[in-house]
Ligand code: TRP
């Protein structure tokens with residue numbers, strides 16, 4: 001048997017997962033696991049959460065567990081994938097320190113994500129050493145496991161590119177230890193939040209993976225539709241409607257085609273269209289909700305799964321660090 005190629009990805013614990021997280025990343029992580037050709041490592045990047053929010057730490061622990069529950073509910077299987085927490089594997093910090101020594105400051109200062117975030121998140125203090133070093137910590141996360149591939153969205157490409165440069169530099173300076181990882185681009189379906197902006201917790205426009213019943217219906221009722229369709233008698237344009245984009249994912253093909261037609265000739269109103277969407281989403285999420293309920297009432301099991309994943313990750317990390325120290329002669 002040839003060795004499986006290793007995949008690694010992570011998420012910051014900023015809150016329970018929403019449909020954007022699920023459809024844009026998690027669903028793909030589950031597919032990679034089920035493919036059978038990969039050995040998957042998925043982790044909670046809790047130190048990374050501190051790089052921009054060091055003064056808002058109240059929810060990190062709770063979020064960590066919520067996210068792992070969402071992972072398990074979505075189909076990540078702890079027997080096949082290693083699910084762990086970054087801060088439980090101290091080796092990440094050690095490798096981070098060592099990589100800091102060899103990373104030119106100019107590589108970090110010219111990082112487009114860094115410049116963009118500093119520009120956009122004006123309400124946060126991003127003038128710390130930790131925030132500038134964000135990609136170095138991310139590089140440590142990735143190369144620690146000698147990952148071949150990193151499934152990420154486009155926003156993370158600059159970070160993976162920096163990781164590749166840091167891995168090459170290490171190999172060149174000391175010894176060829178690290179494979180240069182490939183970004184595995186996840187194509188994100190074009191789904192927006194309820195207000196038509198990118199779905200995000202901080203915009204308060206997200207539909208959560210745990211959402212159901214009245215709450216779910218209320219959110220869907222509030223969704224923006226075709227702005228030119230003011231009255232029910234106005235013909236609509238499904239191609240510009242976010243509700244329709246969701247139907248495209250959650251409804252069967254015949255129903256999608258019917259809504260498309262009925263919307264264009266004003267034979268269906270938005271209220272009814274949204275009701276049908278709520279039914280479909282609820283139906284689609286039911287298996288996930290059932291598993292969320294299961295893990296919520298068996299929370300010990302979740303903690304055991306995390307502890308076991310941490311241990312598995314540590315074993316790999318320890319072996320890598322032994323090689324690294326040896327190569328550096330420290
Ligand atoms: N920066 C990633 C994000 O914000 C999270 C992350 C940290 C990550 N370390 C990683 C992703 C390593 C992939 C691999 O989404």
Ligand code: SF4
Nearest residue numbers: 236241243263270273
């Ligand atoms: Fe959108 Fe449906 Fe209204 Fe058409 S009928 S504009 S698809 S919500």
